[in-house]
Amino acid sequence: MVQHAESSGFADNVVIVGGGGHVGLPLAIAFADRGESVVIQDISASAVDRVNNGELPFVEPGAEPMLRAALAAGRLRASTDPAVVGGAEHVIVVIGTPVDEHLNPDPKAIPRALAHCAPYFRDGQLLVLRSTVYPGVTALVERMVADLDVDMDVAFCPERIAEHKAMEELFTLPEIVSSRTDRGQKRAEALFGRLTSSLVALEPEEAELAKLFTNSWRYIKFAAANQFYMMANDRGLDFERIRGGLTFDYPRAADLPGAGFAAGPCLFKDTMQLAAFSDNQFALGHSAMLVNEGLPLYLVSRLEQRYDLANMTVGILGMAFKGGSDDIRSSLSYKLRRVLSFKAKDVLTTDPYVTVDPDLLPLDDVLARSDLLIIATPHSDYRGISTEKPVADVWNLLGNGVRV
Numbered sequence: 120m121v122q123h124a125e126s127s128g129f130a131d132n133v134v135i136v137g138g139g140g141h142v143g144l145p146l147a148i149a150f151a152d153r154g155e156s157v158v159i160q161d162i163s164a165s166a167v168d169r170v171n172n173g174e175l176p177f178v179e180p181g182a183e184p185m186l187r188a189a190l191a192a193g194r195l196r197a198s199t200d201p202a203v204v205g206g207a208e209h210v211i212v213v214i215g216t217p218v219d220e221h222l223n224p225d226p227k228a229i230p231r232a233l234a235h236c237a238p239y240f241r242d243g244q245l246l247v248l249r250s251t252v253y254p255g256v257t258a259l260v261e262r263m264v265a266d267l268d269v270d271m272d273v274a275f276c277p278e279r280i281a282e283h284k285a286m287e288e289l290f291t292l293p294e295i296v297s298s299r300t301d302r303g304q305k306r307a308e309a310l311f312g313r314l315t316s317s318l319v320a321l322e323p324e325e326a327e328l329a330k331l332f333t334n335s336w337r338y339i340k341f342a343a344a345n346q347f348y349m350m351a352n353d354r355g356l357d358f359e360r361i362r363g364g365l366t367f368d369y370p371r372a373a374d375l376p377g378a379g380f381a382a383g384p385c386l387f388k389d390t391m392q393l394a395a396f397s398d399n400q401f402a403l404g405h406s407a408m409l410v411n412e413g414l415p416l417y418l419v420s421r422l423e424q425r426y427d428l429a430n431m432t433v434g435i436l437g438m439a440f441k442g443g444s445d446d447i448r449s450s451l452s453y454k455l456r457r458v459l460s461f462k463a464k465d466v467l468t469t470d471p472y473v474t475v476d477p478d479l480l481p482l483d484d485v486l487a488r489s490d491l492l493i494i495a496t497p498h499s500d501y502r503g504i505s506t507e508k509p510v511a512d513v514w515n516l517l518g519n520g521v522r523v
C-alpha cells in the first residue's frame with residue numbers, strides 16, 4: 120500500500136508533471152479516485168485553470184464527473200508552479216515526447232523538462248517516468264538524479280491507454296513497472312497497485328522497448344491492412360468484403376484491421392523513435408510509415424482518375440485523428456486537405472468535436488456545398504448522413520463498401 124501522505128512526511132501522495140495533458144490528467148483523476156491526494160503540475164496555464172474549474176481541456180469519456188468529484192473531495196488540484204513537485208512523495212512525469220520535423224526523437228526532452236523541477240526534488244521521493252521515451256532515457260534520468268545528490272528512486276512505468284478509453288483502461292490494463300533497484304521496484308508496484316492488481320515487472324531497458332514495440336506493432340498492422348486495401352482497390356475489389364470473408368470464424372486472422380487513416384500523436388512517432396534507435400534500419404517501420412502516410416495521397420490520386428477534381432468542391436468529413444475524438448494532433452485529415460488544395464477547386468472541412476480549427480464549417484454546409492465527400496474520420500455521427508453526392512468511405516461507415 121502507498122503510505123498516507125501525512126505519515127510519509129509529504130503533503131501529497133502524487134504530483135503529475137504534465138498532468139494537464141491527455142495522459143496525465145486521466146491518470147491524476149484515477150489516482151484521486153482511489154483516494155490519493157494528487158497535484159497536477161503543468162506549464163499550460165489554460166489547462167491548469169480549466170482543470171481547477173472542473174473542466175476537461177479535451178474529450179475523454181467519463182473523466183469529467185470523476186474530475187469534479189475529486190475536486191469536491193479536495194483530493195486534486197492543479198498548478199503551474201514547479202515548487203509543488205517538492206510536496207509529493209511520488210513524482211510522475213508525463214510530458215509529450217514528439218519527434219522533430221526530421222523525425223528525430225529528442226532524448227533530452229524529459230531531462231530538460233525535469234530541470235525546472237529538479238530544485239524541488241527531495242530525499243525519499245519516487246520519480247516515475249510515464250511518457251513514452253527514447254530507449255536509454257531512464258538511465259539518463261537516473262544519472263541526472265545521482266548528480267543532484269538526492270536520495271530518490273527512479274522508475275519507468277509506460278502509459279498504455281488509448282485516448283477515449285482512459286477511465287476504463289487505467290483500472291483494467293496490466294501495468295508494466297520497472298526500476299533498477301528493489302526499493303524503487305517495490306514502491307512503483309505499490310503505487311500502481313492502487314490502480315490495478317495486474318502488474319508486470321521488467322527491467323527499465325526492457326520496458327522502454329516494450330512500449331515502443333507495442334505502438335510500432337500496431338502501426339505495422341494498420342499498414343498491412345492499408346496496403347491490402349490498395350491492392351484490392353486497384354483491381355476494383357472491395358477490401359472490406361474480402362476482410363469480412365477471411366476473418367469469418369477464423370481466429371488466426373481475427374486481428375486484421377480495416378483500412379483507414381493510421382494517425383495520431385503516438386503510433387507514427389513511436390515507430391520513428393524505434394527507427395532512430397535502430398540506426399534507421401527498421402525496414403518494417405519505415406515501410407509502415409510510407410504506406411500509412413501515403414493513404415491520403417493514394418485516395419486523392421484514385422479520385423482524380425474518376426472525377427474532374429479541378430472543377431469540384433471536395434468536402435472532408437472529420438478532422439480529428441480518430442473517431443469520437445477532438446484531437447487533431449498528427450491527423451491525416453490535414454494531409455488530405457493539403458493534397459486536395461492543390462488538386463480541387465475548393466476544399467471544405469467539418470468536424471463535430473474539433474474546437475481549435477477556425478476553418479471548420481457546419482456539416483450541413485459542407486454536405487450542401489460539396490460535389491464530392493470524403494469521410495476522413497470515422498465519427499459515428501456520419502453514419503446517418505443522407506446525401507446524393509458521391510462519398511469516398513474507406514472506413515465503410517455508411518456500409519456501402521470501401522471502393523474508391
Ligand SMILES: NC(=O)c1ccc[n+]([C@@H]2O[C@H](COP(=O)([O-])OP(=O)(O)OC[C@H]3O[C@@H](n4cnc5c(N)ncnc54)[C@H](O)[C@@H]3O)[C@@H](O)[C@H]2O)c1
Binds near residue numbers: 136160231278279
Ligand atoms: N495520447 C495518448 O493516447 C498516449 C498514450 C500512451 C502514452 N502516451 C505518451 O504520453 C506522453 C504524453 O502524451 P500526451 O498525449 O498526454 O501529451 P499532451 O501534449 O496531451 O500532454 C503533455 C502535457 O505536458 C505539459 N508539459 C509540457 N512540457 C512541460 C514541462 N516542461 N513541465 C510541465 N508540463 C509540461 C503540456 O502543457 C501538456 O499539458 C507522450 O510521451 C506520449 O507518447 C500518450
